[in-house]
Amino acid sequence: MVSVKVLFFGEAFQLVGKREETVEFPAETDYEELRRIILEVEKVIFKVFQKYPALSKIEKVMMLAVDQEYANPGDRFELERFTEIAVIPPLSGG
């Protein structure tokens, strides 16, 4: 396992209540596993099980970027200590 910084942008920040959080991931992982762990990030933050995690509200539009690169379904990743994962929902205001 490796500890990686996860950044929450826009609505993701509003829902999680934190701009960033250090989260443990398997060093070798894939897109689907990243999503699953990030969706349940409240387990890490609040140490509680949530039946409906807050991020499930933006699940459909939640874009992930690993080291500033868009993550596609099916992608595999080798995470390191300084890897940065961003959770980016679209903004629509203006």
Add this chain to the structure above:
Amino acid sequence: MENKDWVAGISKSDAGRYSRQLLVDDFGVSGQKNLKNTAVLIVGAGGLGCPVATYLGAAGVGTLGIVDYDRISLDNLHRQVAYKEDQVGQSKSQGLADNVKLQNSGVTTVVHNVSLDSSNAMEIFKNYDIVCDCTDNVATRYLINDVCVLLNIPLVSGSALRWDGQLSVYHYGPDCPCYRCLFPSPPDPSSVTNCNEGGVLGPIVGTIGSMQALEVMKIAAKLSTTLAGKLLLFDGREGKSRTIRLRKRDPKCAVCGDEPSITAPIDYVLFCGAGAHDKIENLKLLEPSDRVNVHEYQEIRTARKQFLLDTRPPVEFEIAHLPEAINITLNECRSLRADELSSRLGVDSQTSDVYVICHRGNDSQRAVVLLREKLGSIHFRDIIGGYEEWALKVNDEFPLY
């Protein structure tokens, strides 16, 4: 050679007016001439549209079209800096076009004082070379994206909320994704916050709008260094920006893919489950027995002091609240345990009723749903319409915002 002969790349008046940008390498005379031959459409004459129109007009764009159906209101002025106090009540599209003309009479302006929808978008867009999405709602963002793909027009898309902004160029070049490639399905309407609810700072829309104008100038000047295929995230609170490299165009995209299923504009309000505007939707999550109106609450609180839970963020609580209100945000209603909620509220096993209030009556309903799960012995009721209704019906001195 005659002393009066010369070879001119640009007219004397344009050389004089635009000299400082003609001197910029990679823009220069050809960039200026291309910009003058470019027709740009700005959809949304709000916080983003104001700087986009102002900078493009000043820079000498050939034609500037502005789409907006709305009128200028007082609570626009802090961020929609092209407008003056005496323009409140006037049409935004006309007002912005007038201001551009005053600044640069050489620009041709076209006012589209309509609400953009599937029936008129193709007809409006077809006359333009570049489109700027400066709108405030999801349904219109999908509409603009699809029409730009259908007519093969590059789209410079900006958005902003609170301290954050996003910027990208869509559908520009064969590998460049469109908005739908990134977000094939729309967000859950209850997860979308707009500027009316979340607020936004003027310099945030100012920054993103100015950068949109810059992207238009680069596209017009045919430079290759645009934000096509990249997404710029601007975090004004931290003063940080990040540029994410996006995916390539999705061959399976419903509109720009190899076998598109969308070949004409669709019904975007239906697709998104949300209206094509940034006005507040009224939720109805609760049964009438779990709700009271402001007049009923006025009577209840006059008879006896009540427990009133206020779900708004602390910044809104600070603007104004009823004296008995206890501030526990919607997020806290979600994350706090039952015992933590009880102690924050100050309730005990004897407490039978708690009222819940928010700005306009949506979050208070969401909170009631969460709270009754955790504290089953208490009857939680929301106050219909929230503080806005209170200000309109009970106490007109209560600050509206």
